Amino acid sequence: MSTDLSSAEAREARFIRLYETVFPAVARYVRRKGGNSDAARDIFQDALVVYYEKTVAGDAAIHTSEAAYIFGIARHFWSKKYASDTKTTSSDRLLFAAEEPEEHPSVERLTRYLEKAGRKCMQLLQSFYYHRLNMQEIAGQFGFSGERSATVQKHKCIEKLRAEVKQKALTYSDFYE
Amino acid sequence: MNETAHIERYLHGTLSAEERVVFEAKLLIDDELAEKTALQRTLYETVLLSGRNRLRKEIASVDRKLFTTARYSGFRQTIRTIFHL
Numbered sequence: 001m002s003t004d005l006s007s008a009e010a011r012e013a014r015f016i017r018l019y020e021t022v023f024p025a026v027a028r029y030v031r032r033k034g035g036n037s038d039a040a041r042d043i044f045q046d047a048l049v050v051y052y053e054k055t056v057a058g059d060a061a062i063h064t065s066e067a068a069y070i071f072g073i074a075r076h077f078w079s080k081k082y083a084s085d086t087k088t089t090s091s092d093r094l095l096f097a098a099e100e101p102e103e104h105p106s107v108e109r110l111t112r113y114l115e116k117a118g119r120k121c122m123q124l125l126q127s128f129y130y131h132r133l134n135m136q137e138i139a140g141q142f143g144f145s146g147e148r149s150a151t152v153q154k155h156k157c158i159e160k161l162r163a164e165v166k167q168k169a170l171t172y173s174d175f176y177e
Numbered sequence: 178m179n180e181t182a183h184i185e186r187y188l189h190g191t192l193s194a195e196e197r198v199v200f201e202a203k204l205l206i207d208d209e210l211a212e213k214t215a216l217q218r219t220l221y222e223t224v225l226l227s228g229r230n231r232l233r234k235e236i237a238s239v240d241r242k243l244f245t246t247a248r249y250s251g252f253r254q255t256i257r258t259i260f261h262l
Contacts, residue, residue, distance in 0.1 A: 008235060015239040020252055027259045037260050041244070045236045052232060110219070111227040122227060129221060130228025155181045162181075162216045165223070169216070 005056060006137050015048060022067045026074045035082055043077035056132040110168055117164045121157035128154060180210075184217050 004010050023044055030040040050073045054062050062069050115122050124142055127133045135147040135154075144150040186192045187200050204211045243249045 011232075011235055012239055015236055016243065019239065019243050024255055024259060027256055031259055037256060037262070041240055045233070045240060048236050049229060049232060053229075107219070107223055107226055111223050111230070114220075114223055115227060122224065125220075125224045126228040126231065129224050130232075155179060158181050158185070158217065158220065162213065162220050165216045165220050166212070169219075 005052070006131065006133050006141070011052070018048065018051075018066075018070065019044070022070045025067070025071055029071070029075060030078060030082075033078065033083065035078070039078070039082050043074050043081060046077045046081075047074040056130075110165065113168055114161055114164055118157070118161050121161055124154060124157050125161070180213070181217070184210075184214050187214065188218055188221065 005014060023040070026044050026047075027037065027040045030036075030043070047070050051062065051066075051070050054069075120142075124138065127138050127141065128135075133141070135150045138144070138154070139146050139150040142150065142153070144153060183192075183200070187197065192200060204214060243252055
């Protein structure tokens with residue numbers, strides 16, 4: 001199995017393969033529980049996000065069985081989003097407690113602003129912190145001469161966007177709560 | 178070390194115990210450093226959230242492709258059979 005997920009194309013290929021190999025089992029599960037195709041597609045997308053983040057973080061649990069892992073997460077999202085009357089088991093809750101996305105309206109507003117103010121910098125920082133590429137891969141993708149130059153750019157981007165956050169913090173008082 | 182990198186190591190918990198004590202002492206007396214640290218923490222949260230939102234869009238577009246384009250009609254047939262459509 002290829003482990004490269006560093007480009008949007010590589011991610012797309014991986015997601016398509018996972019739809020073809022794992023989604024039918026998830027669909028059958030949802031069908032058995034009385035759900036429809038839209039619900040199955042919805043929870044499968046949530047499951048792929050968790051799968052992706054665990055994979056780039058190097059979580060060993062995924063490598064034992066990718067399909068079983070994704071199926072387990074999808075089942076969790078089914079209980080949580082579509083079967084609120086059925087109880088989620090306590091072990092499920094423990095397992096996923098750390099992964100619930102936290103919603104901060106002010107952070108979302110700031111996100112939209114920063115994506116406009118410094119698109120390229122946002123992409124560079126996402127590549128490093130979210131997609132967890134190394135400096136060599138980042139240098140390749142963004143056309144820097146090498147790791148050293150990519151590191152310098154990363155620091156410049158942090159400083160530039162940190163200043164933008166400050167600018168915005170003056171406008172909205174609810175950034176720090 | 179560069180200040181920005183130093184703040185990052187503090188926020189990511191990779192300073193040594195000794196370095197951390199020194200850094201936290203500085204935070205108490207240096208308002209500018211404290212502000213930069215708070216802003217940088219907010220920036221990291223924002224980067225992670227926006228990275229996740231973009232990934233969601235990539236996945237949604239894969240979903241659309243699989244459920245609309247001719248190339249994947251075999252896949253759709255499998256799913257339709259499951260839901261008896």
